[in-house]
Amino acid sequence: MNVSSEHLRDFVYDIFKTAGLSDEDSYTVADSLVAANLRGVDSHGVTRVPIYMKRLKEGAINPTPDIKIMQESDGVLLVDGDDGMGQIVSREAMRLGIAKAKKSGGVHIGVTRSSHFGAGAYFVKRGVEEDLITFAMSNAPSTMAPWGGIQPYFGTNPYAYGVPAGRYDPIILDMATSVVARGKIIMAAQNGQDIPEGWAIDQNGKPTTNSQDALDGSVLPFGGPKGYGISLMIDIMSGVLTGAGFGPHINNIYGDYDQPQNVGHFFQLIDVQQFMPAQMYKQRIDQMIEEIKSSPAAEGVEEVLVPGEIENRTEKTRLENGIDLGEDVYKGLKQVGKEYGLNIEGYVSLNKTI
């Protein structure tokens, strides 16, 4: 069943309104979740609505956070999220950061006492729209052992960046620092399927292709010890430096229902115009993209891509043809709608669906 992104956004907006979020905040959450679905990143899309609502209801997320600047200097911002939704806290941190980056040329932004922020791409795009090279990272509940270890310590700490371009779409990278998202292993376990070697280790630290053993064990960082180094860096910047939780001291989004997650984020914004005129910068980045795109492809590869191209294409298709939510996600939304007196069928009813 394909649902139009607009109708889906309307429904999710109304859902979050019932939890006491303001109009603007409800829109941010709805828009960011639907944006993830549009880009094909369904694991970070509206499938999260039920768990977010549960956490709002149980008090783990503050629906009306008092988001405040804790520390400020010309190149640094530290923002307290007051246990609000990660999307709202990050929107505010980015808003403050964009204004500062326009003045000082570049800013490092730490965020403490936040929650799951969804997909980082949503925030880096806000920076890119202002001609800022933008980085977004976050720590997350632990599922990944340090390299050589067997006990989960790090999350799959996401790393995202956005780079403005001229006549090309901006380059947008948004990735977990694990080999694959843990959700893929959960899905394999549910279907009784094996997973490829290299994704995870079992409880004893041995490579495993058994999806259940993998879930009892630990996911592996991308690129071995080098990816471990990147994931560690993200936790230091997002957790240690901001005052948020780090390592195993972050509460699980699917559990600890009455405990704030205490996730930390880290953003960086860099104004390209402090380095050279915007037009010159755009000519240079366009040249790079063009050279990469026109570079000969390996056998069996259709086209050499830059990060974000696949997601951009998916977005165009899904804007036109709608988003196929899948039965389980649709049922979950229907159920959560019912709880809050909203009928999803009224939003995506026959004459409104695509």
Place this chain on the structure above:
Amino acid sequence: MNVSSEHLRDFVYDIFKTAGLSDEDSYTVADSLVAANLRGVDSHGVTRVPIYMKRLKEGAINPTPDIKIMQESDGVLLVDGDDGMGQIVSREAMRLGIAKAKKSGGVHIGVTRSSHFGAGAYFVKRGVEEDLITFAMSNAPSTMAPWGGIQPYFGTNPYAYGVPAGRYDPIILDMATSVVARGKIIMAAQNGQDIPEGWAIDQNGKPTTNSQDALDGSVLPFGGPKGYGISLMIDIMSGVLTGAGFGPHINNIYGDYDQPQNVGHFFQLIDVQQFMPAQMYKQRIDQMIEEIKSSPAAEGVEEVLVPGEIENRTEKTRLENGIDLGEDVYKGLKQVGKEYGLNIEGYVSLNKTI
């Protein structure tokens, strides 16, 4: 033959003095090269002396660069290296950046018209000594195809960071964004050995274990498309944004002898004290290191490590027992000494060796 790091530094210092470098500049180059050897990163140590001297002699490197600030704002510095040695340009960029970071809390530093800067760890350590979290990256001559491509576009663009700690040694990561340094493949080819699968592709983009085919082809990024994303980011920050060369528009250090490389670097400095009191920060990072270190190790793994531990241990051993240069490197140094009227044996003679 083990050589004391001090004697080696003296010799290298005198060598660079003959090329017209100032006392301070000669010391920086000598110290940074020997520091790489001390940390066990011999590929970036004194083995580079002959090629650096050749490039100085042929005019590709300016021995007395006029290093200047091109752009400056509270959070940004853009530094023109005037085709000086990368180590000297980077020292100056870091010096300017450290002063600015102490004021503004954080700074992004672009460097253009520079040359090979050796090992990034040397510069991040300068920042760490000032309680600054420090990032250092650089682009490099192309040897790595974009993901899905077959033609080298990126360099093995190094990425380094340093994180100050309290009672522990700082965390220092310094890595190439290729699976392995290209030097290892060169060495395998010289010895007629195969390389493991996953290191490189041949000219047609096919995985290869033949070291010569690998050299004719392209090294692979660490972690597949994710590592490609990191390497691309480094080239954007170091090359596109700074005005330096990028992609294939960077001259080869072992060729183009009369052409400046036009390498770009990018540094970031973040003052931890703009986020929280230094003591609190140090307690937090120490807690993280302790938790990682005391985490159970996988079977066959002696100890869970944080980045930099192996290199720190090598440094302690080599400071005590000297550096084993290997016959080829020693011969190269002896030869280059002869050209400039310096006898290496006078520096590391019997009574001076360890």
